[in-house]
Amino acid sequence: MTADAPVPRPWGWALPHGGRAANVEAGTRYAGTTSQLCGLFPFAVASGADVRGVPIGRHLYTAETVGLDPAHWLRTGLVSNTGVWVQGQPGIGKSSITKRLILGLVGFGLRAVVPGDVKGEYTPLIAALGGTVWRIGRGRHTLNPLDPGPYQPAIAAAVGAERTRLAETLRARRLALLDALLTVVAGRDTDPTGRRLLGSALDLVTHTTDAPLIPEVLHVLTRGGDLLHRIAAATGPDDYARTTRTLVNTLGLLCDGPLRGLFDQPSTVRPDADSPAVSLDISALDGDTDDIVAAAMLCSWAWAAALTDTTTRNVVQVQDELWRALRAAPGLVEKADRITRLGRHHGVVSLQITHSLDDLDALATDADRAKARGLASRTAILVLGGMPERELDRLRGIVSLTDSERALVASWAAPPTWHTGHRHPGRGKYLIKSGQRIGLPVALTLSPAEIALHDTDTAFHAGGPR
Template structure:
C-alpha cells in the first residue's frame, strides 16, 4: 500500500486578540456588507440602522439571514406533487369536502367527511351553485330511493315548501300526504272522483285577459297533441293537427268548460269546414285521432276524465297526491293517465305567487318512454324556475332514457336534454352492468364511478352541480314506519309487522 502522509501546520493568531474580538470583527464585516446591499437596494433607513449597529424594528421577509431569525433570503419553494385522494389522505388526513352549508333540509351524513349533509335546491340556486332546481333520483329496487324522496318532501314542509305528486301509480304517497295534513285524491277502482284535464286552473292575476286565454289554449292544445301521439305511437300529421285544433276551438266556443268527450265528438262530427278543410276532409283527417283519444273516456277508464271535475285542487295544503293505484292497464295507458292527472294539477301550479314547491314524478320511467309526453315534461322543466318549482324525477336506472326512440332520433335527444336540465343527480346503487352507462351519462370520474356498485342500502352518490358527495340517508323510526314500501315482504309469517328498529338494522 502506498504511504499515507499527513500535512499539518500551526494556526497562529495575534496574541492580543481574543475570540470575542474576532467574532466582533467578523460581525462588523458582515454589517458593512449588509449595509452596502441595502443601500444598493434603496433601503436607506435599514442601511443606516445596520451601519449604527442597530437592527431595524420591523423585519421584512428577507431582511435577515441569521439562522435564529427563522427567516431566509429566499422563500421556500418545493416542487409540486400530484397524487390521488387516497394517498394524500394518508399524508394529511384532515382534508374533506366542506359540504353545501347548513341551510336547508338535513339529509344525512357525508360518508367522506363524516359531517352532516343538508340540501336545498332553492338556496343553492340563489348562491349560484345550481343552474336550475330540478333533480333526478335513480336507484335499483329496494335500495332506499323512495325513502329518500319522501324524507326530502316531508322535511321540506317544515321550511314552508309544499309538495305535489301528480301521479302515484302504487299509492305509496297517500299515507304520507295524510300524515302531514295533506290530501290524497284517489282515481279509479269505483271512486266517484273525476278530473277534467282541460280545466284552465286558477287565473294568473299578473296576465291580461287576452294573454291568459292564449296560455290556456296553448296548454290544452299541447296536452291533446301529446295524448294523441302517445296513443297512436307516432307523430301527428299536419292534417291531423288541423283536425284536432279545429275540434278544440269548436268546443271552446260553445262551452266555457271543454271536456275530452266533447272534443272526441267534435272530431267524429265536425260542425262545418274550417282551417282550409271541408267538413268531409276534417272527418277523414281526424278519424284516427278521435279513436285514439276516445280510449281515455270509454272502456275501463270511463268515469275518470269524461266530464267536469268533481274534486278541487287546494294548493294551500302541505301535500297533495293523486292515487292511481286502482288503475290497471298497459304502460302506455298508465302513462296517458299520468299525463292527464299531471296536466290537471300543473294547471293550478302556474301561479307565480304559489311559493316554492316540489313536484315529484314517481315511477317516471313510464312517462319518459313516450316521446310525446317526454316533450311535454321538458317544457315544464324549462318553466320551473319562473314558477318557483323544483321537479324531482324518480327512475330505476339512467338507461331508461335509452328506451326512448332510436339512437339518433329527436326523442332520444329530448330524453338526454331532460337529464341535462337536472342540476342535481342522486344515484343509488346500480347493477355492475349499469355503472359504465351511468358514468357516461353523468360524466363521472373514475373514482366516482367506482363507488356506484359498492353503495350500501340508503347510500347515494350526489352530483350537485360539479361537486360530488357520498351521503348516507338518516331516517327516524317514525319515518321508517311511515315510508316503508316493503311491509308485505318484511312481515313475519304470523302477519305481525317488523319493527322500525329491525328495519334500521337492515339499512345499516
Template structure:
C-alpha cells in the first residue's frame, strides 16, 4: 500500500496509532481490514442512530464495512456502555424489520403452546374457563375442575350478595345424591346457628340426621302421633310468655314497654285465630275436593264458633286448645251470632244451611282422618331443638286426601313456629333466629291436593321477609307440569324463576331443553349435565369392583338465570358422615350390595356359606 494517511484503529485492537501503515495492515485480522478506509464508522453509526443519516445499503462497500465494524465490537460512540447492538430495537421498513430474521412473513406460524400446573403458571391470563368457587358458608365439596373447596349455602350467598333471596331449587334424577347434598347443607345450617325444619319428611330421609344432632322428630301417620289443627302451637306458647312479660313490665312501671307488648299480643292473637280458621277451611276443602270450596258464610261461621270457644270463662285456652269435635258440637248447637252469620232466623233453616259443613267436619273427626286430627297434638314443636323433622313416611301413599291434609297441617304448624320465634325476638325475649325450610320430593308436596301450590308459593315469595330460607327439591321440571290445573302449573314453574340459586345434577337432554325458558345453559354446561345422567361404565362380569354412576354427587350451581357460567362441584363426605351412614338411603339393599350373588343365594337357602 502507498497511502500516506494513518488508519483509524479501535482501542480494543491493541495497536499503536504511530505504527506504519504496512505493519498495521499485517497485524489486522482479515475480517477487520475493511476498517482501513476513508470512512469513520463510529461517527456514521452515531449519525444513523440519531436519524441524521440513512442506513447504507447492505451490499455496498460502506454497508459491508459498517456491518463488520459492528460485528467486531463497534459502538455508536467510543465508550463501551449500555446494551449491545443486537439488543437494540430494529428499524421497520416497507419490507419488514431490518436485521437478522427481518423481512416479510409469507405465513403466520402457529403459536407455541405450553402445559403446566396451576401452581406453576398461577396468575397467567387468559384462562379458558371460569373457575370461581365462593367459600361463603357451608362447604359441601370441591370444584370439579380445579379441586378447590366450594360452599353451597343459601343464607351465606344471600349475605354476600351472590343471590337476591335465600332460596334454592334442586333438580336431579333419582339416585344421584340430591338428598345427600341437602343433608350437608342442613348440617352446616345447624353449625351456623340456624334451625332446619323438614315439615313433612315423606321418605324419612332426614330422621337419622335429626336424631344424630339431638333434634326433634315428630311422627305422624297410622299408628303414630296426633295433630290438632286448632292448637295454637308454639305461637300460642309465645303469646303466653309475652303476657307474663307484660305483667312484669306493668309492675315495674314501664308503660312504654307494656304498650309495645300489648300491640304484639293483639297481633299474635289475631294471627292465631286466622291460622286456626284457615287450617279448618283448608281441611274442609280437601274433603270437598270434587265439589266446591268453602263458602263465605261457612268461613265466618267457623270463626264465630272459635271465638265463642275461647270466650271469657271458657275452659279452653292456648295451653288447653279445643278439638275438632268441640268445634263440631259448638256449630251444631248454634247461637244467635251463628244464625246471623248464616242469615237464618229459624233452627230448621240454620241446620239445613250448615248440613254440608257438618258433613265435612264429621269426616275429619272419624275414619282415617280422625286417627290423626281427632285428638290433641302428641308432641308440640320445640323452638329450642337444633333441627325439627315431621316424619309422615308411615302415611298410606295411595290416600292422597289424607296425605294432603297432613302436609297442610304440618306446614301450618311449622310456619307458626317461625312466626313464634320472630314474635319473641320482637318482644326482646329471645334473639333473632333464622330457619331453613326443606321441601324434599316437591312433586309429592304440591301434588298432594288443592292449596299446597298456593302454600308453597306464599312461602317462596315471603321467605326473605320472614327470615327463612327455602330448599325445594324435585327430580325434573316435568314434575311441575303434572298438576291438575293450568293455574297451578304456571304458579309452580315460577318457583324456579324466584329461586335465588338453582342446583342441577344429572338431567336428560330433553329436560335441559325444557328448562331453557327458565334457566340458561351454555353448550358446555348442557353437555356436562346430561353426561351426569348416565350410569356406571359397563364392565366384564368377572370383575366385582363396584363402580358408582358417573354423575353421583356432581352438581352445577347456577346463581344467575342468564348465560353466566355455573360452578360444577363434586360433593365430598367427611369421615363422620361415612361412619354414621347418615347419607345411606339404600339401607334395604345393603345385604344384596355387600353379599353379591353368592351371599344372596345363601340368604335364600339359609346356609350362609356357598
C-alpha cells in the first residue's frame, strides 16, 4: 500500500466485497479465578502500586515502574504511619534501596538525617546532596549529650507556653539520655533515688550555663548540698558519699573511662537549618566495644531527635545497625524509644534497617525482645530482601506472606549453583509489603551516578582482601 492510498475505515471498506461489517456486536464478558484464566489472560498479577513517589524499580512481573513515598501513602490512606522496616541478609542491597529513598525524598523537599552512621556508608551520599557530615571520634568532632543543640535557638525565639514546653522537653531529653548512658556504663538501670539526684544536679548546673557538661554535673553531685542531701536522706557528708558512691563512679566513667574525650567536652557539632541532609558519622568508633558504639549511637539519636523536634521541615531519618545500641544493656529499648519517639505527627519518615530478627535474641531480657518486636510490627511498610526460609518463618508474626511470596524471597537468598561469574540472584530485588495486600516484587537498577555512592564493598576492590 502506497502512502497516498486510501485508508480503510475501522469496520472495513465501504465497497462491494470490501469486508465492511454493518454492525459489530459487543463482546461477552466472562469472570473466573486467576488459577483458571491465567493461561488465557497472562497478566493476572497487577502491580497495584501508585507510580507517584521515589522510583525504586520495576515490577518483576509487569515491568511497571513502582514508586514508594511513605508520606504520600499516608496522605492517600494506604498506610497508617510512615515507618519503613528494611530487612535482608548482608550484601543484597539494603543500603542501596535506603539510599535511593533518601535521594528521592530529599528531592521532594524532605531533609535527610542519618544519626549514628556506624560504618560511614552514608557519608558520600550526604556530601553529594550538599549536606553536612559531622565525624565523631577521639581527636575529631565531639558531641556533648547535654548540649541544647537545635533547642537553643528555638527556645530563644519562643515565648510564653511554647518556651516553657521546649525548655521542659529539653530537660526531659537530657535526663533520658543521661540515664541511658549510665545504663550502658553500669549494665543496669539507675534506681529512683539516683534519677532524682541526677535531675537535681542537672538543674543546679543549668542555672549557671545553657550548655552544661557531664563533668560539671559530676562535680555538683560529688559536692552535694542541702537539696541533694535531702533527696539521698543522708545524715551527713560521709553518709551522702556512701549513698552516692555508685552513682558518682558510674557518672565518672563517662569522663575517665574508655569514653573519655567523646562526651565530656563542649560540643563542636552545630545544627544547620538550611542543610538538605545531615549525618553524624561515628565510623571512627566502629572498632571499639559495643558499649562505646552504643553510647555514641544514643547521643546521635538524641541530637537528631532534637533537630527534628525543632524544625517545621519534614524529615527522612535512617537508623541502621539499630540492634548494636539496644543490646548493650537491659532496658535500652524503652530508653531509646523514649529518646527518639517521633513519627507522623512530627513529619518524620523513619527507615529502620536490620539483617535478621535473630538480632532480637541478643537483647538482654524478654521485655526488651518483646518491645523490639513491637518496633518492627508497628511499621506500616516492610521492604524484604533475600533471606532463608527460617527467617521467613520468624517474620510470620509481623507480616502475612503468601506461599509464592515466601518462595520468591527465599529464592533470592543464595545462587542455585557453585559456578562463579554470575550476579547474586537477590542483589537489588525486594518485596514491598504493607498490611494484608499482595506484595510488590521490584528490581532496583542503579544509575551510573549512584553506583559509586552505593558501593559498600570497597575494601575488596583493587587491593583485594587485607
